[in-house]
Amino acid sequence: MTTPDDIDDLDALAGLTDGVRRAAYRVVAAGAGPVGRDDVAEALGIGRTLAAFHLDKLAASGLLDVSYARKPGRSGPGAGRPAKLYHVAAGEHAVSVPPRAYRGAAELLAEALEQAGAEEILYRVAGRHGRQTGRDPDVTTPPAGRDPDVTTLLTGRDPDVTTLLTGRDPDVTTLLTGQGYAPAADGPDRIVLRNCPFHRLSEQFPPMICGMNLAMVQGLLDGAGADGEWAARMDPAPGRCCVTLSKKQFD
Amino acid sequence: MTAFHLAQMNTARMRAPLEDPSMIEFVEGIALMNALADRSPGFVWRLVGDGGEGTNTAPTDPDRIYTLSVWESPEHLRAYAYQSDHLEYLRRRRDWFHPHGADAGLVLWWLPAGEIPTLTEGMTRLARLDADGPTPEAFTFRRLYPMPELSRP
Numbered sequence: 001m002t003t004p005d006d007i008d009d010l011d012a013l014a015g016l017t018d019g020v021r022r023a024a025y026r027v028v029a030a031g032a033g034p035v036g037r038d039d040v041a042e043a044l045g046i047g048r049t050l051a052a053f054h055l056d057k058l059a060a061s062g063l064l065d066v067s068y069a070r071k072p073g074r075s076g077p078g079a080g081r082p083a084k085l086y087h088v089a090a091g092e093h094a095v096s097v098p099p100r101a102y103r104g105a106a107e108l109l110a111e112a113l114e115q116a117g118a119e120e121i122l123y124r125v126a127g128r129h130g131r132q133t134g135r136d137p138d139v140t141t142p143p144a145g146r147d148p149d150v151t152t153l154l155t156g157r158d159p160d161v162t163t164l165l166t167g168r169d170p171d172v173t174t175l176l177t178g179q180g181y182a183p184a185a186d187g188p189d190r191i192v193l194r195n196c197p198f199h200r201l202s203e204q205f206p207p208m209i210c211g212m213n214l215a216m217v218q219g220l221l222d223g224a225g226a227d228g229e230w231a232a233r234m235d236p237a238p239g240r241c242c243v244t245l246s247k248k249q250f251d
Numbered sequence: 252m253t254a255f256h257l258a259q260m261n262t263a264r265m266r267a268p269l270e271d272p273s274m275i276e277f278v279e280g281i282a283l284m285n286a287l288a289d290r291s292p293g294f295v296w297r298l299v300g301d302g303g304e305g306t307n308t309a310p311t312d313p314d315r316i317y318t319l320s321v322w323e324s325p326e327h328l329r330a331y332a333y334q335s336d337h338l339e340y341l342r343r344r345r346d347w348f349h350p351h352g353a354d355a356g357l358v359l360w361w362l363p364a365g366e367i368p369t370l371t372e373g374m375t376r377l378a379r380l381d382a383d384g385p386t387p388e389a390f391t392f393r394r395l396y397p398m399p400e401l402s403r404p
Binding site: 114115116117118119120204206207208210211214234236237238242 | 330332333334335336338339341342344345349350351352353392393
């Protein structure tokens, strides 16, 4: 629930009102791993100093976390200083006025579904919703939301950050990006989903919410006509969605 | 070396006997998932029963099976239960098991490292959770209690 205390989240989110900073956040969020200022500068067509400025502001407000690593292939003397890298922080921020508590409602609904043993119905509903969205992605409102400003900002180079960074299957990745799954290629035959749109709920009700995600992603693939090429399955690991996509093998 | 370990008991009523064709995939998974537990980080001990496929049953209700195990920490148990191939079996649990309704199906509690819990103790903890909700003596993943402080004589 958004209480007066949670209004403090507004401080963290306020930095995103700057269009360039928001675009920088999107580039980091779309990265397959930690992202450096050079990557952001290149993706946005801005200078490295400006990119670093915005990234450090995002880190200071708690939206990004910082790590240091050398570029792959460089080690030993002469490898240079480790690069400062950025990734999305684990903390969640939401502000709602007037106060709304949809997560609390979702927890009650999930608990009731579990007690009733109605998981199969939930999976069917999620699958149908996914198929609908896969057929016509613009009709349903994606959970992640679309941001015309960022798209416009990036249009000069590439309208889709994920495609820009992963360079593959725009249809499937665009569809999954629109639903907030933050897909990333892991080799030519596998896509991992770096974000669970229902993360907190999935921690509380893992089998049910992960099963809902699986049904939803299967539905999305089916609706978009991509189920002949990609198969979704349960493939849990910490720090990402428990569903992964594998390219179907043809003999 | 931590002073306490985490015990867990889980119970569910089967929709059909283990020999029933509808239970084949579950039965095939028992040995696989037990082997996975045994080699999972933080695994300490589990009760190997004398029911079918090494499952644990109580004489009062042959359709109800139990798991009883001990782990170094809730994080270790969570990683095995929810971040491994085991999750797929949990996702499909309604294919093989009745819903719990309002009764608890899983209970967690801390026990001194080196001790081994009994099925009876687990049932008592489960009843405690049903009666009082989560307490330090019987709790759930959704409401974890921290490891007790070690009291020295």
